Amino acid sequence: MSLSTKQVRLTLLALAAAALVVGCTPGTQAPSPGDDPAVETPAPVDNEPEQEAEPDREPVAEEPEPAEPAEEGEGGVRLVTNPDAIDVLVNKQNALSADYVPPDLVEPNVRFIFDEWHERRLMRAEAAAALEEMFAAAEEDGIYLAGVSGYRSYEYQELLFTSYVSTDGLELAQRYSARPGQSEHQTGLAMDISGSTGECAADDCFAGTPEAEWLAANAHKFGFIIRYPEGKEHITGYMYEPWHVRYLGKDLAQAVYESGLTYEEYLEQNR
Ligand SMILES: [Zn+2]
8 A cells, every 4th residue: 555545544444443442442541542653743642553464254243251171252263271371372253352461460670662651651560661671772772763563452452453444445455454353462562563663664665674673584583573474374364563562482483484384384283
């Protein structure tokens, strides 16, 4: 999509987000407008450079309580039964329930590209600590990272996805944005990262930047993987997102990194 289209999309989104966030987003304290990333000056909310990618499918918003083995939900989407597990798999085939909220969300003490309070500053405690460690290590290498978007509630993701679909159409939107319940951001274990200026935040132009290269070479040392690698859309369901890292813990992240596989492939081969 063109930049201008994206800007329009972001602006619309920001406006919509402002309305929604005020009312019901779990975990949100102040009615922060916003929505994602970077800019937030004009519109009450800001915009969302973020193109998250992830989930796809129909909103599996029912079933609050997971049963035992994954149950088949609508359209073959399974409901995740171990949502609190650090190694949980959430994608277009495995969704979180609409009422799932991670148990230990905290705000990592790192730089963000926006100033206001918003739920997307949050991550689960273990992932937040690892993120702080990673940002500090990057600075020692002269790389200044910034958080763009971490935790997202089901409601917030629903707002984003709906907005993207209205702007780009379903076919394109589902290649970079997850349906509610299918976003890794709802786990509290994912973070979109940009350079400290916020330039190219969650946008294709982030690829090839010093920050992207640093993340690709070092994220696994801190327990993160680049979740949506280039050329793997047919497996992950999403376009290349060099800015989206997923926390798995150091041992597992290291293993996935060394395998050269996507997380889906790794799990398939190591179950
Ligand atoms: Zn993301």
